[in-house]
Amino acid sequence: MPELPEVETVRRGLSELIIGHTIVTAQSDNPKSFPNSPQQVKSFLIGAKVIDIRRRAKLLMIDLSTNYTLVIHLKMTGQLVYRGETAFGAGHPNDSLIGELPDRSTRVTLEFKDGSKLFFNDQRKFGWMRLMPIDEVADLPFMQKVGPEPLEADFTLAQFTTRFTRRGRMSIKAALLDQTVIAGVGNIYADESLWGAKIHPKRLVNTIMSAEFEALYIELRLVMNLAIDKGGSTDKNYVNAEGKRGSYMDFARVFRREGLECSRCGTTIIKFKVAGRGTHICPNCQRL
DNA sequence: CACTTGACCTGTCCGC
DNA sequence: TGCGGACAGGTCAAGT
Numbered sequence: 349m350p351e352l353p354e355v356e357t358v359r360r361g362l363s364e365l366i367i368g369h370t371i372v373t374a375q376s377d378n379p380k381s382f383p384n385s386p387q388q389v390k391s392f393l394i395g396a397k398v399i400d401i402r403r404r405a406k407l408l409m410i411d412l413s414t415n416y417t418l419v420i421h422l423k424m425t426g427q428l429v430y431r432g433e434t435a436f437g438a439g440h441p442n443d444s445l446i447g448e449l450p451d452r453s454t455r456v457t458l459e460f461k462d463g464s465k466l467f468f469n470d471q472r473k474f475g476w477m478r479l480m481p482i483d484e485v486a487d488l489p490f491m492q493k494v495g496p497e498p499l500e501a502d503f504t505l506a507q508f509t510t511r512f513t514r515r516g517r518m519s520i521k522a523a524l525l526d527q528t529v530i531a532g533v534g535n536i537y538a539d540e541s542l543w544g545a546k547i548h549p550k551r552l553v554n555t556i557m558s559a560e561f562e563a564l565y566i567e568l569r570l571v572m573n574l575a576i577d578k579g580g581s582t583d584k585n586y587v588n589a590e591g592k593r594g595s596y597m598d599f600a601r602v603f604r605r606e607g608l609e610c611s612r613c614g615t616t617i618i619k620f621k622v623a624g625r626g627t628h629i630c631p632n633c634q635r636l
Numbered sequence: 637c638a639c640t641t642g643a644c645c646t647g648t649c650c651g652c
Numbered sequence: 653t654g655c656g657g658a659c660a661g662g663t664c665a666a667g668t
Binding site for chain 3: 349350351406421422423424425472474475489490525527534535583584624625626
Binding site: 638639640641642643644646647648649650651652 | 654655656657658659660662663664665666667668
């Protein structure tokens, strides 16, 4: 499930692959995945050149020479995979997680002038891409209320702690997952950072000590930066812009490790539900 | 207003 | 082997 590190990995990969390319055709099989009208597509997407690719929280924005942008949310199973005409042809040896494209989960296909293509795949159809004027992005309700970027250099411990104060009666895990508190945290990095900070996910925010907030602030940034270094986490579906897996799961300390030993104390890791999400902890390191 | 639950989807896995 | 149901989780709308 793409969270901040996965979306950032896709952003970096796509930046290398499609900036400067001109879109010549666009096809979609599903209006929910790509709701724009044919007229909008013809006027603002076809013939447009890719100028820049940005990320905010878990959203990607592919900025175009028409002053429009493709805003994209991958949700749980979305993939953005680029294929050159020859580099990843059928049967070509590579370590891609997926095969020939398009396949049955392909929702949108963009073709560039040189014949290469960008595929938006999404098994569960929760994800979407939407063409809109660049200067209207800031007006989206989500953009109005989303919290700060946790990896920005100027994001301080004081800001981090303050963001939680209005969520005092919520569990710390629910607050971490709340995009209006901090941007980009999902289930994987919530569990991983709480283990690192030795905080039980059900602890109410107003019981968290300042030293624990400091540990969580440090761990969250550590874990997300490591995940970006490793190209993100591939649990089931996630792949980067070349269709390849991320390797953070090889370094995960609790996520999807129920039944295995905690690397810090040897206690068996357990799984249960918090805030409606599958949650993994070391019951010895993380206590209520 | 603060917070929780259900809906959106489809593929996979488990138990009978 | 087939089948029903639980489960996976990001976000928004609806409900408490």
